[in-house]
Amino acid sequence: MENIVIKTVKLTKTYKVGDIDVPALKAVDITIEKGEFVAIMGASGSGKSTLMNLLGCLDMPTSGDYFLDGVNTSKLSKNEYADIRNQKIGFVFQGFNLLARTTALENVELPLMYDRLGKIKDPQKKSIEALERVGLADRIHHIPSQLSGGQQQRVALARALVNSPALILADEPTGNLDSKTSVEVFQLFQQLNNEGITVVMVTHERDFASFAKRIVEMRDGKVIRDYLIKDRLNAEEEFKKIAADALIA
Amino acid sequence: MQAKVILKVATKSIMKSRMRSLLTALGIIIGVSAVVVMVAIGDGAQLKVEQQIASLGSNLIIITPGASNTGGVRGGSGTFNRFTFDDVDKIKNEATLIKGISPVVSSRGQVIGGVGNWSTTINGVSPDYLDIRAWPLQSGEFFTDRDIMARSKVCVLGTEVVKNLFPNDDPIGQLIRIRSVPFKVIGVLKEKGQTSVGTSNDDVILAPSKTVLDRLSGGKFISSIQVSSVSSDRSDAAQAELKSIMRESHKLTPGEADDFTIRDQSDLTEAATQTSKVLTILLASVAGVSLVVGGIGIMNIMLVSVTERTREIGIRLSIGARASDILIQFLTEAIVLSLTGGIIGVLLSFIIAFILNHYTDQTAYIKPQIIMIAFGFAGAIGIFFGFYPARKAAALNPIDALRYE
Numbered sequence: 001m002e003n004i005v006i007k008t009v010k011l012t013k014t015y016k017v018g019d020i021d022v023p024a025l026k027a028v029d030i031t032i033e034k035g036e037f038v039a040i041m042g043a044s045g046s047g048k049s050t051l052m053n054l055l056g057c058l059d060m061p062t063s064g065d066y067f068l069d070g071v072n073t074s075k076l077s078k079n080e081y082a083d084i085r086n087q088k089i090g091f092v093f094q095g096f097n098l099l100a101r102t103t104a105l106e107n108v109e110l111p112l113m114y115d116r117l118g119k120i121k122d123p124q125k126k127s128i129e130a131l132e133r134v135g136l137a138d139r140i141h142h143i144p145s146q147l148s149g150g151q152q153q154r155v156a157l158a159r160a161l162v163n164s165p166a167l168i169l170a171d172e173p174t175g176n177l178d179s180k181t182s183v184e185v186f187q188l189f190q191q192l193n194n195e196g197i198t199v200v201m202v203t204h205e206r207d208f209a210s211f212a213k214r215i216v217e218m219r220d221g222k223v224i225r226d227y228l229i230k231d232r233l234n235a236e237e238e239f240k241k242i243a244a245d246a247l248i249a
Numbered sequence: 250m251q252a253k254v255i256l257k258v259a260t261k262s263i264m265k266s267r268m269r270s271l272l273t274a275l276g277i278i279i280g281v282s283a284v285v286v287m288v289a290i291g292d293g294a295q296l297k298v299e300q301q302i303a304s305l306g307s308n309l310i311i312i313t314p315g316a317s318n319t320g321g322v323r324g325g326s327g328t329f330n331r332f333t334f335d336d337v338d339k340i341k342n343e344a345t346l347i348k349g350i351s352p353v354v355s356s357r358g359q360v361i362g363g364v365g366n367w368s369t370t371i372n373g374v375s376p377d378y379l380d381i382r383a384w385p386l387q388s389g390e391f392f393t394d395r396d397i398m399a400r401s402k403v404c405v406l407g408t409e410v411v412k413n414l415f416p417n418d419d420p421i422g423q424l425i426r427i428r429s430v431p432f433k434v435i436g437v438l439k440e441k442g443q444t445s446v447g448t449s450n451d452d453v454i455l456a457p458s459k460t461v462l463d464r465l466s467g468g469k470f471i472s473s474i475q476v477s478s479v480s481s482d483r484s485d486a487a488q489a490e491l492k493s494i495m496r497e498s499h500k501l502t503p504g505e506a507d508d509f510t511i512r513d514q515s516d517l518t519e520a521a522t523q524t525s526k527v528l529t530i531l532l533a534s535v536a537g538v539s540l541v542v543g544g545i546g547i548m549n550i551m552l553v554s555v556t557e558r559t560r561e562i563g564i565r566l567s568i569g570a571r572a573s574d575i576l577i578q579f580l581t582e583a584i585v586l587s588l589t590g591g592i593i594g595v596l597l598s599f600i601i602a603f604i605l606n607h608y609t610d611q612t613a614y615i616k617p618q619i620i621m622i623a624f625g626f627a628g629a630i631g632i633f634f635g636f637y638p639a640r641k642a643a644a645l646n647p648i649d650a651l652r653y654e
Contacts, residue, residue: 056567058567058647079571079573082566082572083571093651097567099564101265110564114565
């Protein structure tokens with residue numbers, strides 16, 4: 001039980017559009033253990049983004065229970081939701097979502113600003129460490145517009161990491177990146193996962209899903225397949241291949 | 250979040266769009282400096298009026314005889330006149346809060362001299378009188394204590410009298426006859442204009458008190474005693490002192506009513522200050538409107554800013570900011586904007602006041618309180634007009650805010 005990071009019980013979300021109820025998620029049961037690397041796949045409208053929002057405590061379920069790191073989140077207030085997002089979850093978005101005209105360091109420091117427990121004594125040191133971890137030690141005073149897409153996503157990843165969350169949630173993390181940079185970013189995800197960090201990501205590219213350890217396929221608000229990947233791709237080797245191909249070409 | 254961090258974040262986002270922030274603050278700058286300058290002009294005008302009244306003799310205290318009380322029947326004011334030179338001397342010797350004292354022996358009579366004759370008031374006074382009434386001479390000289398002791402037949406004319414008796418000549422050195430008694434004109438008073446009740450101050454002849462008492466009014470009592478206190482704020486104390494001296498002088502027992510009345514000019518001062526106060530309030534409220542308009546400007550820009558920064562709000566919410574954090578952030582921005590505007594506005598008003606005081610005949614007097622009030626108002630406007638946009642920002646849903654393009 002201690003090893004379970006995510007456990008949903010009949011998690012349901014229904015949107016009201018006018019008088020009509022639109023079910024987005026129908027009684028989903030998922031359990032994700034510590035150290036897993038899960039890719040959630042599905043066509044648009046399959047409910048994967050809704051699931052992602054619920055897992056990220058950005059939205060509240062219509063019914064069902066969601067246990068995050070042993071805490072039942074269904075009964076929490078809005079402020080407690082905010083605190084959970086701050087303490088337990090690191091987000092990585094498709095569009096990076098960094099603050100413009102704000103340096104990489106300040107972007108990474110942002111979650112620590114809202115840290116009410118004050119558990120981190122030196123936010124700046126901690127943020128620099130996070131940036132070093134994603135390999136951007138030499139870019140800490142650059143603003144997003146001075147960084148490449150891959151670098152921006154790595155800043156976002158450092159921001160997700162800085163609070164030592166129980167879980168990193170990535171929503172199409174490489175959707176805005178070319179395939180070479182994407183592989184580079186996945187290399188980082190795999191590396192962090194190897195260090196024991198739980199990663200859950202949404203993607204619709206099967207190639208990228210193969211970097212994960214487990215795939216959850218969704219359709220019409222339900223989980224239709226849930227399986228472990230047998231021939232998992234190693235992003236580091238893939239990157240070497242791409243580099244080699246580029247040399248030949 | 251700590252206050253220091255909140256302030257830092259607010260200043261940073263204000264500095265990110267400098268031009269816009271400056272234009273937003275401009276409303277407050279103009280509002281605050283308008284209020285401060287308007288009130289300063291009002292206060293300046295008030296100060297000037299007070300000075301003018303002081304120059305008319307605001308320190309002036311007049312002691313007049315009281316009512317008679319004979320067998321239960323009380324006469325009107327002045328029916329019981331027992332003022333003598335003894336009273337004047339006693340006050341002169343004992344009072345500590347007075348600057349000058351003059352008896353006034355009043356008499357009316359026909360005056361012949363120069364081109365014709367003229368009926369006017371003749372006041373017998375002491376040399377202090379000019380100083381008590383803040384009334385300078387236009388030409389010639391005033392009589393001295395020696396003239397009083399010698400009961401010299403000299404006099405000083407008001408301009409109205411000069412106009413009627415000596416329209417073309419210099420009156421000084423001429424002889425006039427007041428009720429057949431010849432007097433030598435030794436000086437002419439400066440024009441003083443109307444009294445507060447509408448009669449002319451200048452239709453008067455001043456002569457030594459004892460001369461008038463002996464030669465014209467033919468009695469031994471003085472019409473009134475005029476005194477000037479050392480300063481206008483000691484006027485009340487001076488009056489109390491005069492009262493006890495007068496009671497002693499008239500040997501009144503503790504239960505007995507005063508047989509004299511003491512008055513000062515405070516009612517006149519009050520009326521004049523009231524007028525300029527009303528003027529100040531009027532000016533300040535007009536300027537206050539511009540301050541409110543400045544506040545609306547802040548609200549407007551903050552609303553635009555919230556819409557523009559919806560994505561930023563979404564990011565902050567997604568990484569764990571509470572709605573209250575967002576509220577405080579935007580509210581702080583509004584307050585920092587308005588207070589900065591307030592500071593610049595106050596500085597600007599000092600410059601304007603300096604220009605007014607040095608290059609125009611307008612007086613602007615900036616009281617310290619008004620600066621505090623203007624600051625307080627600027628801050629209050631920041632809170633009031635910043636609250637609605639801040640609440641709007643705080644009410645955003647993180648998912649919608651993140652999706653906002």
